[in-house]
Amino acid sequence: MKRMLIKRVALGLVLVLGLAGVWQLQRKIDTQRERLHEERDELVLRSPKLIQRMSLEYAPLVGAMYWTRAVQYYGEKHRLHKENLEELWPLLDIATTLDPNLIAAYRFGSTFLSDAPPRGAGDPDHAVELLRRGLQANPDFWRLYQDMGNVYYFDKKDYPRAAKAFEEGSKNPQAPIWMKVMAAKIAADGESLETSYFLWREVFQTAQDPQIKKNAELHLRLVKVDLDLRQLNLLADEYERRTGRRATKMSELVQAGLLPRMPGDPDGYPYVLGEGGKAELNLNSPMLEEKLMNK
Amino acid sequence: MKNVWTVAANTFREAVRDRVLYNLVFFALLMMGAAILVGQISIGIEDSVIVSLGLTAISVIGLFIAVFIGVGLVSKEMDKRTLYALLAKPVERWEFLLGKFFGLVMTLTVNTAAMAVGLYLALWTVKHTLERSDAWVLVAVYLILLKLVLIVALALLFSCFTTPFLAILFTAGIYVAGVFAGALRTMQAVDISARPMTLLKGISYLLPNFENFNVMGAVAHGRGVPGALVGQATLYAVCYGAVVLAGAAAIFSRRNLK
Numbered sequence: 001m002k003r004m005l006i007k008r009v010a011l012g013l014v015l016v017l018g019l020a021g022v023w024q025l026q027r028k029i030d031t032q033r034e035r036l037h038e039e040r041d042e043l044v045l046r047s048p049k050l051i052q053r054m055s056l057e058y059a060p061l062v063g064a065m066y067w068t069r070a071v072q073y074y075g076e077k078h079r080l081h082k083e084n085l086e087e088l089w090p091l092l093d094i095a096t097t098l099d100p101n102l103i104a105a106y107r108f109g110s111t112f113l114s115d116a117p118p119r120g121a122g123d124p125d126h127a128v129e130l131l132r133r134g135l136q137a138n139p140d141f142w143r144l145y146q147d148m149g150n151v152y153y154f155d156k157k158d159y160p161r162a163a164k165a166f167e168e169g170s171k172n173p174q175a176p177i178w179m180k181v182m183a184a185k186i187a188a189d190g191e192s193l194e195t196s197y198f199l200w201r202e203v204f205q206t207a208q209d210p211q212i213k214k215n216a217e218l219h220l221r222l223v224k225v226d227l228d229l230r231q232l233n234l235l236a237d238e239y240e241r242r243t244g245r246r247a248t249k250m251s252e253l254v255q256a257g258l259l260p261r262m263p264g265d266p267d268g269y270p271y272v273l274g275e276g277g278k279a280e281l282n283l284n285s286p287m288l289e290e291k292l293m294n295k
Numbered sequence: 296m297k298n299v300w301t302v303a304a305n306t307f308r309e310a311v312r313d314r315v316l317y318n319l320v321f322f323a324l325l326m327m328g329a330a331i332l333v334g335q336i337s338i339g340i341e342d343s344v345i346v347s348l349g350l351t352a353i354s355v356i357g358l359f360i361a362v363f364i365g366v367g368l369v370s371k372e373m374d375k376r377t378l379y380a381l382l383a384k385p386v387e388r389w390e391f392l393l394g395k396f397f398g399l400v401m402t403l404t405v406n407t408a409a410m411a412v413g414l415y416l417a418l419w420t421v422k423h424t425l426e427r428s429d430a431w432v433l434v435a436v437y438l439i440l441l442k443l444v445l446i447v448a449l450a451l452l453f454s455c456f457t458t459p460f461l462a463i464l465f466t467a468g469i470y471v472a473g474v475f476a477g478a479l480r481t482m483q484a485v486d487i488s489a490r491p492m493t494l495l496k497g498i499s500y501l502l503p504n505f506e507n508f509n510v511m512g513a514v515a516h517g518r519g520v521p522g523a524l525v526g527q528a529t530l531y532a533v534c535y536g537a538v539v540l541a542g543a544a545a546i547f548s549r550r551n552l553k
Contacts, residue, residue: 056474057354057505060512061347068337068344101516104339209338 046090048097055098063099066091070105074112075211078119085121088112092130096137103141106134110147111212114155118293119215124155143206145169146179150199153186163187178202193230197223218290221266225287232263232271232279246277298390299397302381306398307405310364315402318356322410325352326417333421341421347515349414350435356410357403357443358470364402365450366462368395369547379552389544396451396540403443411436428517434525435514441532442508446470448536449503452543455550469503476504503535 045051055062070091077085092109096102112120114127131148138144145165152162166183169175178198185195200223204216232250235258239247242256250273253259262270269285281288310316326349333344369392372378381391414432419425449469453462479499507528510520 053475053478056471057509057511058347058351060515061344061351064337064340064344064347067340068333071338072336099512099515101512101518102340102343103516104337108338211338 046094048094051094052098059098060102063095063097063102063105066095066098067102067105067109070095070109070112081118083117085112085117085123088121089123089126089130092126096130096133100133100137103134103138103144106130106138106144107147108209108212110134110151111215114151115215116155124151127151127155140172140174142169142172142175142179145172145175146202149182149186150203153191153199154196157191159186159190193223193227197227221287222291225265225281225291228263228265228271229279229281235259236273236277236279240277247273248277249273250279298386299394302386302391302394303397303401306368306395307401310399310402315360315364316406316409318360319406319409319413322352322356323413326413327420330417330420342418342517343515345417345421346414346432346435347511349410349417350432350439350511350514353407353410353414353436354439354442357407357439358446360403360406361399361443361446362450362463362466362470365399365447366454366459366466368399368451369454370459370462373552382552388548392451392455392544392547393540396447399447400444403447404440407436407440407443426517428519431510431514431517431519434520435510438508438510438520438525438528441528442505445503445505445532445536445539448539448543452539452546455543455547470505473503473505476500476502477506504531507531 045054051062051066052059070088073087073091074085077083088109092105092113095105096109099105110127110131113130114120114122114124116122128148128151131144131151134141134144135148145168149162149165149169152158152165156162163183163186166179166186170177170179170183182195182199185192189195197220200216200219204213204220207213207216232253235253236247239253239256239258247253247256250259250262250271254262264270265281265285265287267285267287269282269287271279272282274280281291326345329345329348333341333348337344369378372381378391382388411433414436415425415429418429418432446466450462450466453465457465476499479495479502510524513520
């Protein structure tokens with residue numbers, strides 16, 4: 001009886017200590033591997049058609065897995081501040097070949113691809129290809145035209161094609177009227193701060209993913225700064241016209257009654273007048289770094 | 296028909312006794328895990344991945360049951376020598392075979408229905424509501440069940456003339472080939488001369504086309520399935536199943552059981 005008990009205790013100890021040892025060792029190995037900075041995102045199979053065949057009847061689930069892998073890949077690179085996102089396109093290519101109705105992969109994937117580094121892969125050409133494929137498989141989903149318009153407008157700066165994308169999307173009876181308005185406005189003006197503000201606001205209001213929402217919010221804040229600076233420069237011009245000299249401090253515009261109070265950026269830091277009396281962001285403002293990064 | 300029903304009921308009871316339905320616990324855990332995890336590690340596919348994962352699990356678990364238990368339906372009875380006692384009674388061989396077939400189909404129906412309930416629960420956990428389009432999931436589950444019925448018939452056919460190991464290989468092989476039956480027909484773009492092409496086409500029609508029962512992609516994205524397709528797939532399963540079972544009965548009737 002006693003021997004039996006000893007055996008059981010010994011077995012229990014071996015199990016507990018063994019598992020604890022494995023756990024500890026794995027943690028140590030993980031740390032070692034992290035130091036190696038291994039690139040572990042290599043895709044063994046790159047042919048979407050082959051993977052589709054190998055998935056048998058379960059291509060939609062495998063497609064969702066590849067999409068999740070793309071999200072994880074993008075998130076991991078973002079977390080490690082790495083800019084090489086060359087596996088992103090093959091992952092999205094496979095995911096959307098396996099499941100051509102995977103709307104999320106087209107919408108978010110095109111944003112991940114088209115955004116300039118460090119936020120995205122800086123690959124708007126593949127973003128356009130992805131959206132084209134999405135529209136071929138889902139011609140009734142007008143939001144893909146909006147995404148296509150955004151890629152042409154913001155990333156490729158190809159305003160005629162951006163206008164065309166909005167125009168095509170506006171033909172869908174479910175598309176809102178602003179798609180037509182955007183098409184006309186971009187066709188007439190090309191890039192403008194008001195258009196940029198509207199497009200980013202639309203992305204911000206409709207995005208469900210926190211990362212996309214945060215990105216849109218950042219762009220909205222940056223466009224707001226540009227709009228503010230443009231307005232302040234107009235007021236500085238007005239001050240110069242009235243007084244015959246350029247204001248050197250923002251307070252002079254307030255004292256002249258051109259501004260009700262000291263104007264501030266979205267973070268609350270007051271704008272300043274820099275060299276040549278041009279309105280600028282405050283040197284202490286966190287927006288300055290964001291603006292420089294997004295130039 | 297009474298004999299068929301008696302054998303079927305016994306087969307069902309035996310499957311339950313053999314803890315076949317224990318796979319439901321695995322399915323429940325998988326769905327719960329997916330419902331919790333997916334929303335956190337992916338973007339925009341919470342609903343669709345629950346549906347495609349659930350349908351895949353229903354299909355794969357069902358396939359395993361259909362192949363492994365289907366193949367063992369006859370061979371197990373022969374190994375245990377219970378078949379001889381049974382056939383000594385006024386039971387025809389074809390009645391025994393049909394009874395075994397319907398017994399496993401009953402098991403698969405109960406199993407699939409329970410998993411469908413689990414899938415809806417997981418969907419409700421993720422969405423906090425169920426929409427009208429979610430009803431299409433039931434259609435997909437029904438079509439998966441039809442596919443499983445065909446697999447059981449094939450497994451039964453092969454187990455009538457070969458060893459269980461080879462019967463499993465043949466059934467699995469026919470399943471994989473059946474998934475690509477449609478692709479065989481659309482191989483015209485490849486540079487193949489006319490005669491092999493006609494042969495390939497013929498084979499593609501002979502093989503059970505399992506793509507007929509696959510609506511996972513559409514249903515995962517809330518799209519409907521045409522009623523005509525469901526009706527035709529049902530008829531296809533009935534026709535093909537009847538042919539396979541008739542073949543199995545013919546082979547089994549001639550088999551020397553000594």
